Amino acid sequence: MLSTFLKHLVQKVMLSSSPDARQAEMNRAEAEDLDFRGLSPDNRSAQERAGDILRAMSLEEKVMFITGYKSLGIRALPRHGLPSVWMSDATSGPRSYGPTTAFPSAVAMAATWDPQLVARSADHIAEAARAKGVSILLGPGVNIARIPTCGRNFEYMGEDPYLAGALSSSYIRACKERGVICTVKHMAANNSEYDRHKVSSDLSDRALRELYLPAFEASVRDGQTMALMSAYNPVNGIWASENRFLLTEILREEWGFDGFVVSDWNSLYSTAGPLNSGLDLEMPEAKWLTPERVKDSESDLDRMAGNILRTLFAAGVYDRPVKDPQAREFHEDHDRAALDVALAGIVLLKNEPAGTDATHKALPLPEGGGATIAVCGPHAVNSPTLGGGSCHVARTTGTVDLLDGLTQVSADGTEVIHIPFRKTGLNTADRRIIADADAVVLACGFDYRSESELYDRPWRLPQAQRKLIERASALNPRCAVLLTAGGGVETESWSADVPAIVHGLYLGQSVGTAAARILFGRSNPSGKLPFTMAKRWNDIASVRGYPRRYWTTTPGRLAAGQGNPRFRKMRHWSYDEELMLGYRHFDTAGIEPAFCFGHGLSYTDFAVLDMSLSSNRIGSDEAVTVSVTVKNIGDRPGAEVIQIYVADLESRLPRPFKELKGFGRIYLEAGEAGVVRMELPPRSFQYWDPEFGGKRGSWVTEPGEFRIMAGRSSRLIEAEEKLVISVTQE
Secondary structure (H helix, E strand, O other): OOOHHHHHHHHHHHHHOOHHHHHHHHHHHHHHHOOOOOOOOOOOOHHHHHHHHHHHOOHHHHHHHOEEEOOOEEOOEHHHOEOOEEEEEOOOOOOOOOOOOOOOOHHHHHHHOOHHHHHHHHHHHHHHHHHOOEEEEEOOEOOOOOOOOOOOHHHOOOOOHHHHHHHHHHHHHHHHHOOOEEEEEEEOOOOOOOOOOOEEEEOOHHHHHHHHOHHHHHHHHOOOOOEEEEOOOEEOOEEHHHOHHHHHHHHHHHOOOOOEEEOOOOOOOOOHHHHHHOOOEEOOOOOOOOHHHHOOOHHHHHHHHHHHHHHHHHOOHHHOOOOOOOOOOOOHHHHHHHHHHHHHHOEEEEEOEOOOOOOOEOOOOOOOOOOEEEEEOOOOOOOOOOOEOOOOOOOOOOOOOHHHHHHHHOOOOOEEEEOOOOOOOOOHHHHHHHHHOOEEEEEEEOOOOOOEOOEOOOOOOOHHHHHHHHHHHHHOOOEEEEEEOOOOOOOOOOHHHOOEEEEOOOOHHHHHHHHHHHHOOOOOOOOOOOOOEOOOHHHOHHHOOOOOOOOOOOHHHHHOOOOOOOOOOOEEEEOOOOOOOOHHHHHHHOOOOOEOOOOOEOOOOEEEEEEEEOOOEEEOOOOEEEEEEEEEOOOOOEEEEEEEEEEEOOOOOOOOOOEEEEEEEEEEOOOOEEEEEEEEOHHHHOEEEOOOOOOOOEEEOOOEEEEEEEEOOOOOEEEEEEEEEEOOOO
16 A cells, blocks of 8 residues: 555655746746847748748757756747746646645536636636746646546546537637647546556547547647647557657647647657657656757757747747736736636535425525534645645645635634544544534545545545544534545445535635535535546446556556656556446446536526527538526526537447537526527537548448437436438538
8 A cells, every 4th residue: 555655755756846946947047038028029920930940940959949948948049039938737827936826626627617717717827827937838638537536637627528628628718818828638548647657548449539539629629729748658559659640640630730749747758759750849858859869850850849939939939028027926816716716616416404304405504693513524624725746736825724714704603613633533522512513514535645646546535534424424414525536436335424415626725715605605506517426436337447456556656667668568458438438338328326427406496498409400511509598496596507418319330328519507596597509510419430431530420310408417308309410412
């Protein structure tokens, strides 16, 4: 078992290299950039400007330009008047150069199902980046949550490629408006952290195309991302950093990507492979693309350096000061936006009457009039903001933990009592407080030590936490569990004991304020799960063949093998479930989940009143608009997410029972009705046929009947229409 000491050590190594140490590195390197205030106005295209610089560069300059500088930089070209260009880890804030607002995790952003709110977050994050002199954000991450316990799921946007692609595109476009380049990551099929450098993701072209690439494709085609990061893992036995099929044939030739491809840190395993396959920049420094190894490959160097230069010119990076003097590094507007995202991303999983009182649900919590709220659990104080690794913001502009949030938000006359969490259990005084309290909040789950890059976390809550839930709920029927985790967690063994469960999904620095506002009812929960939560581990098709004790590891496995092809043999994991991932699997197989994809309760209620299509018959190259009328039938305002699923009633190849193809979030006052409109383009009805359209295969629309379903989760479908598609004659 990986010891707590080792986990702390790993985190120390990963985090200590960021805020202060990296700030010092940047300060030292900044001397060469201090006088740089941008090049003179130039009307030439980015391609022309890059070409002129490239022709004037020496071989030595080209070699040094395509490898990292001081961990997070692209080297300056002083002879040509070009400064260093700086990167920062993302997606919750530019964490690498001092304090910043810690926004909620990417999976919490995904739980908002709100592209506009995600764009607002990205705008503030990009502004902070520019104030720090950062022009490249290393995110967002769009890897699909195939394994619910993947240590980096909190950095990604859930299990559905359509949802992830729509939200990542919104994030990327907002950053681009600020002149910040996003590096969408990690392409491709990087779906677990367990031995990520040595395990090949072996999957069919169809699974790759329909599940694991669409979010990247949307980021390229719709988001217009200017950079992309390759993954650590091999794909079908070929390292992602030298996978020409992914990085050239699909990314550039098929999707039309014209930016640059950066390696994940220490993820190259040869010299010839990356040179020949479409990689442009080795990070964090020259290991495989050293001068001695690449000096005879000037044509490849021209292509690589040219891609980087053209992208930086196109983004305006060389036409402005290194730091934007007008940008705000941190501001109350940033903090307010982070709180708004956290509020919208909290998911109310369960809310039932407490005990024998059938008239009052467990939430909102009682307050005022001498009400007492007992708070316990490992995360009541020092509440986790984010998971660990390269997305963890260690220095925030002001974190509020749960205990302080409950105390600050509650009405006068409310007493919030903290019971320290002890692994040994509750003592007599603790039990008395819990039994006498008007309600109990149990803060459980994981944190940046137990859920992190490098390793996958357990499926079940730690035993001491499960015991706490069992014993507290036996003493007081009005218990609410606040979960912190980046994905699905086992709840079946204890969920029946508590009337309320809230999933927090790593809420950033405003975790305590946001959670308290939801718990006390100051804000109405509206988050929706971007993944499926299973009842049983064995119900999950994608974990078959996964190591039985995957959460155990050794120091050698963590410390060695990264960038070293001679250390341990490559292993192969087959994605035998094909398309049956998450809700696609549960709905097709008829398995009841604990909490379904798209699920999320509210303190009010909604009803779908009507649904219509712009046409019930279209050609295969046409789009259709779906209009859904929804009404708030409860007694308080709130937001709801209408989800559109498509089912192909007859197909030559097997397809999932239904798939998400549209969504829209709407805010309604009590008693108010509104219309949500969503366009379904031709791609909404297609599947990938590996035997059609030549060597690579093709997207195919088969003529016939489709069901268009509108609902408030993947299992709560409230209206449907039939659509007939005919093949458009050329």
